Amino acid sequence: MLTYKKIVKMIPVEKREELSDKLLNYLLKSKKEKKMPSSLAKCFLSQWQTGSFDDEVGLAVLLEATALLEPEKTTEFLEQELQLAEVAKALKEAASAGGV
């Protein structure tokens, strides 16, 4: 199983900004807030305070969070819009294993 940081490395650089934008929308509009672990919420805010969600670390945080809160939307976007089926598969595996 790959870690979220390793999954990010599978994503072409030119697609990361679009993905980050979409994942942020999923997260901020999600009604499944209770699925967000407290430690991940803090990690999400620290990343936003000190950096961005376009870089590798930020995108890994977003992937982890959306894989928990909005897994279907996230994998669908990866597969259908970005044509990244392998990334979607790796994300599903990471999420079902509890992530790293």
Add this chain to the structure above:
Amino acid sequence: MVNFGIEFVPKEAYWKTVYYAIQSEKRGFDNLWITDHYNNRNVYVTLAATAMYTKKIVFGPGVTNPFLVNPIMTAQSLASLDEMAPGRVVLGMGAGDKTTLASTGIEATKQLSAVVDAIAIFKAMLEGKSVTYEGAVFQVKGTKFNFKPRGQIPVYVGAQGPKMLATAGKIGDGVLINASHPKDIDYAVKQIKSGVKEAGKNLSDVDVTAYTSFSVHEKPEKAMQAASPVVAFIVAGSPNVILERHGIDLEKANKIRGALKKGDFGVAFGSVSPKMMEAFSIAGTPDVCNEKISRLLKAGITQFVVGSPIGPNVRKSIDLISEQVIPHFKE
């Protein structure tokens, strides 16, 4: 130069509100206001988290009320926040919404006196000395913190009626006016001036703040659509004298009131007229919003607060304001 503030209602998980708070700071807002209603997340928990993740934005409850939260507890909360974010904390204090308070079993009587008492107690407690105060609504006897507050914290008074506006001018460092139209700001500034004069101050000593219902999007219809539910609630809650000031048909307003009471939101939101939108919101493209903000500036405001709904997509609207609204007034 005008300052820009932004208001959030903490109705979602704390991390979402704090995400927007960080974004607002990054995008150039000066002030952040978090509403205080018992049925949302706690304002001070949200503000404490905001303090942890921001470093320059000025923030505070906008607004709390003395009926649900005793002024001593408000002073304690703000003094504690001021330790977390020195010099970045302000208080917004108003009379509260009678209907909401009634649902908690609180009868909000003598609202003006309650606000005056609360602010007097708040300021005295921040001196760090033993406080004895005999007000019409609140009394304290030998009350003192076991810690030394950092000092005074600016107080903004939430006001709409003539007496509260004048009082706000008299005792406040700022006034939060729930209004989006120059007619209402003109009226408010006149009342504030009378209070300022009575206190021997200048109007420039008071941060005259328009707390608006705001919605921006590059497609005007999307901005309007996002704002219409908020406007429906404003119309329903506005005294008839204010509706008449804007030439709004009282029958149409009553239709909205009735629909909201029945929970028929489709009818209520669908009954919002262009005149109501014009009176009670600033909604449209960035250019349209800029023109309307300019009119409020001419009417005398010194802080403009972007309030609910902000836009159809809050995150993107904050970016749009940062790119096309704030620079229009600050550069």
